[in-house]
Amino acid sequence: MSRFIDRVVLHVSAGNGGNGCASVHREKFKPLGGPDGGNGGRGGAVVLEVDPNVHTLLDFHFHPHAKAGNGKQGAGSNREGANGEDLILRVPEGTVVLDGDGQVLADMMGAGTRFDAAPGGRGGLGNAALSSKARKAPGFALLGEDGVQRDLVLELKSVADVGLVGFPSAGKSSLVSVLSAAKPKIADYPFTTLRPNLGVVSSGDTTLTVADVPGLIPGASQGRGLGLDFLRHIERCAVLAHVVDCATMDPGRDPVSDVDALEAELAAYTPALSADVSLGDLADRPRIVILNKADVPEAAELAEMVTPDFEKRGWPVFTISAVTRDGLRPLTFALAKMVADYREANPKPEPARPVLRPVASNQPDFRVIPDPDTRGGFIVRGERPERWIKQTAFDNDEAVGYLGDRLARLGVEAALVKAGAQPGCSVTIGDVSFDWEPQTPAGIDMMRTGRGTDMRLDQDERIGAAERKHAHRIRRGLEGLDPEEQ
Structure with missing residues (x-):
């Protein structure tokens, strides 16, 4: 069974540049052949690239060290050393790259987006390139530069269309299992789900992904429970779906108060990236309310009572049962329509282009x-x-x-x-x-x-x-x- 890994520490090392060569051309009847040492090859770079076929950071969890190839040394007769081979690491869409201090270095959105995690070292110049009017035959060459070594933190923000939020044991995992072919762990105790579950749902011509976010309770935005670790997985969701347990036996809880408590947590949580903020705050995303466990008679009566309260807020309300699968078909059509409207209003992002930032000429060199x-x-x-x-x-x-x-x-x-x-x-x-x-x-x-x-x-x-x-x-x-x- 595959594991879902959404945060890893990656140790990347670029290749070292090759040394230049100090050589003098020697040939019969040519006593002044001159310098002919070639330049060293460039070290390979470590590059992260978004691949639509990759969905987890599991490979980096088991192989956290990545090193590119070194450049080769130059040779005589003006032969340059071979460049080191670049190491391309495939990452899923939605990967955020941070440095050791927590500063965001790249937001990997769009298939084919690339980020130079560690540039390779430059190759050293040979004595042929160092010759000048004052130094006609240099007896030295420059050494190759070391490649960059750094530690990066990769965080995966699931690019799901619908994010399921709700209290523990509200039936989110059960809903994902009946809407899609996903088989998450389901049990009758709180915090059964310890990692997000992703499911693919087909409705007519629309295919959408659904993410189950575990462990949301009051105080999640401040780190209580598991919510702070997984709230980032709904930052890019087009639709937020409240899954409400209408059959809870916990005194003092009811569907309206549950939704209000989670709405307060969503409003208090601030996305770390401006790209996520551009989608709108979590408090402004489209909502849909799913009243679950209607197969219990008391739950069905409670769902009927609270439906008008949610409809007053302008939210679509659906009463379902993940066990008997009642009400799933209209729910699927409604989710597909909301996602289709979002996609029409927000086209899929194009691969990010590299940004060149030249240094101002008036800046001191040292x-x-x-x-x-x-x-x-x-x-x-x-x-x-x-x-x-x-x-x-x-x-x-x-x-x-x-x-x-x-x-x-x-x-x-x-x-x-x-x-x-x-x-x-x-x-x-x-x-x-x-x-x-x-x-x-x-x-x-x-x-x-x-x-x-x-x-x-x-x-x-x-x-x-x-x-x-x-x-x-x-x-x-x-x-x-x-x-x-x-």
């Missing part, structure tokens, strides 16, 4: 703030500097020099000076901290050195190969000392 954990230190925060840090291979001096040039052109050096940074102070960008040396010339034309090196960063005390060779020749008497060494 900001410099004092480091609360390091005295005299600073933190540089911004999308571009933090992304550049992740792209840099710090075991390559030329790549570090290239990073310094990019930060200088962006204005980070000037901003640190303006903020009062002193030479040698700690500067943190992303996950990397380093000692700031403002005397290092950054942003100027690159001085030609060996591949993978940068003279501006050459501060070690090691003796070079040329110096060792010169000292060796002096010891053998083949050369004299330099005037400066004498």
Whole structure:
């Protein structure tokens, strides 16, 4: 027996971008082949897509982790790495995507609607793409970016045409079972139904879905009972049907007071999404009253007495018995007509188009703030500097020099000076901290050195190969000392 799951926590991980390649073209009789390292491939994205054939979040309940494919590394001869394969997750219509703080990220309505849950990381540039007039043959390439990892909450709001509301044991599940082929659990004790039941009803040329919402009692809109967990399943219902137990033995209860109590809860409940509010408040949705259990003689008499009270409110009233199935045919025709009128007035939503929100050109690319954990230190925060840090291979001096040039052109050096940074102070960008040396010339034309090196960063005390060779020749008497060494 399948389970109805309407809320899950999904852990999504996009694919990492592939690293760029640092390669130099080598071919006979072509000593200056130039750089030919290709770019890394893009990481795969995790995408949610509405599928009309999916009706529950059950698959994500058993498989809460989703990861897309990684991009491949670039290669020589200007060969780019393959892109990672996107992972498309099928979700039912009515799925609402929230982040860990409860903020709504997407409202999945309309078949084919897509939402990029986690974009893949960008592939790193190869040295062929990094070559310039000042750096003709770069000895480095950029690293691929990590894919986005995040936790999402998926909530399903059943897209049903008719929502059945009523007190526990009013006969809602029994009504769904006789109107459709659904087989919900039915018993003679309150709160038998612990999950919404969906049924498909056919009436003439109209096919409609009916949802049974469990556990509605006074105080449900404030979280009492089970109502707050399942009220969201009727937010998008076109028609709300009050199922009233006319044979209740509970003293102090009667059909009119039951309906009034539930109407107060519906009026107090506020939909979380503006799309749901656009359908009208729950208090303004079309109503129909179903007086159930008319097979009991006392219940039939009570139903006849209270019918005029509901008709005064302009609501259609039907007296039925889910056990003997009396009155179901006219009820089905009435529900079909109300749903058909709603569909005519409210066309089916089209798949949502992606919305592009460009960033204003006058917005700052970064900001410099004092480091609360390091005295005299600073933190540089911004999308571009933090992304550049992740792209840099710090075991390559030329790549570090290239990073310094990019930060200088962006204005980070000037901003640190303006903020009062002193030479040698700690500067943190992303996950990397380093000692700031403002005397290092950054942003100027690159001085030609060996591949993978940068003279501006050459501060070690090691003796070079040329110096060792010169000292060796002096010891053998083949050369004299330099005037400066004498």
